[in-house]
Amino acid sequence: xxxxxxxxxxxxxxxxxxxxxxxxxxxxxxxxxxxxxxxxxxxxxxxxxxxxxxxxxxxxxxxxxxxxxxxxxxxxxxxxxxxxxxxxxxxxxxxxxxxxxxxxxxxxxxxx
Amino acid sequence: xxxxxxxxxxxxxxxxxxxxxxxxxxxxxxxxxxxxxxxxxxxxxxxxxxxxxxxxxxxxxxxxxxxxxxxxxxxxxxxxxxxxxxxxxxxxxxxxxxxxxxxxxxxxxx
Numbered sequence: 001x002x003x004x005x006x007x008x009x010x011x012x013x014x015x016x017x018x019x020x021x022x023x024x025x026x027x028x029x030x031x032x033x034x035x036x037x038x039x040x041x042x043x044x045x046x047x048x049x050x051x052x053x054x055x056x057x058x059x060x061x062x063x064x065x066x067x068x069x070x071x072x073x074x075x076x077x078x079x080x081x082x083x084x085x086x087x088x089x090x091x092x093x094x095x096x097x098x099x100x101x102x103x104x105x106x107x108x109x110x111x112x
Numbered sequence: 113x114x115x116x117x118x119x120x121x122x123x124x125x126x127x128x129x130x131x132x133x134x135x136x137x138x139x140x141x142x143x144x145x146x147x148x149x150x151x152x153x154x155x156x157x158x159x160x161x162x163x164x165x166x167x168x169x170x171x172x173x174x175x176x177x178x179x180x181x182x183x184x185x186x187x188x189x190x191x192x193x194x195x196x197x198x199x200x201x202x203x204x205x206x207x208x209x210x211x212x213x214x215x216x217x218x219x220x221x222x
Contacts, residue, residue: 033209042199042212043155050208058209090154098208099145099162099201103154 001026004104006091012110013081021076021107023091031094032074033101034058034066036087043090049074081111114138116200116213123219124190132185132216134200142203144176144183145210150196158185158198187218195220 004025013019025032030051035043045058049068063085065077074093078085088108094101116136124130134144143162147155161167161176161183173186187194197217201210 031208035212040214042214045204045207045209045211048207048209056207058207059211092155097142098203098210099143099160100157101155101210103156105154 003027004091004093004102006089006104006107008107009105010108012112013078014112015082017081018077018079019081020078021089021091021109022073023075023104024073025091025093025102026072027093027095027102028071029093029095029102030071031096031098032068033092033094034064034074034076035090035092036060036085037090037106038087046076046089081109083111085109086111114202114204114211116202116211118198118200118213118216120214121217121219123221125221126190126192128190129186129188130190130218132187132198132200132218134183134185134213136181136183136200136202136213138181138202138211140206141178141181144174145201146174146185147199147201147212148196149199149215155199190220192220192222194218 007022033048034046047066052071091104092101146158149155159174176183197215199215201212
């Protein structure tokens with residue numbers, strides 16, 4: 001089992017460019033999450049999907065969109081990147097009540 | 113909304129015991145989770161407390177007092193590899209998702 005995988009691992013964008021971060025899990029979890037982590041800070045929820053076919057906003061959704069493609073895959077799209085979106089992005093999945101989540105290795109994104 | 117407070121940094125020596133505290137404010141409480149994150153790595157789940165009391169998992173224990181809105185993570189027999197950031201988290205009110213604290217950076221010294 002690969003667990004939670006994310007691509008790419010690193011990305012540099014110019015302001016205004018767009019990109020999609022990919023996430024997949026092979027643990028048959030219903031729920032999937034996207035977080036961002038800024039230096040020295042905790043994780044902030046961007047969007048989540050409690051089940052296939054549903055998505056909901058988290059704490060910091062502005063500037064992002066998501067797609068729950070199927071039960072395995074949950075993608076995060078930046079339509080017009082801004083320097084404030086420079087961060088490490090983590091995808092996670094979990095079952096049931098969400099207290100135990102499994103995280104991918106992260107994508108380190110720099111927007112110049 | 114939710115808020116969690118943790119100390120930003122704790123230092124301890126190898127072999128010692130260290131306690132990392134977490135106080136929380138939330139309108140609806142389901143339980144307190146703890147995660148560990150090494151520099152450059154992903155968070156990994158350590159423990160979860162839904163009820164008052166102490167949960168033990170090897171060298172790590174986690175405690176919860178719902179009446180005090182307080183919990184802690186206890187690490188015993190510290191090893192150098194325990195140097196990491198530790199985050200407490202509570203489930204969001206109205207969302208099936210977690211709100212994380214800002215994290216406590218633990219430095220274990222020889």
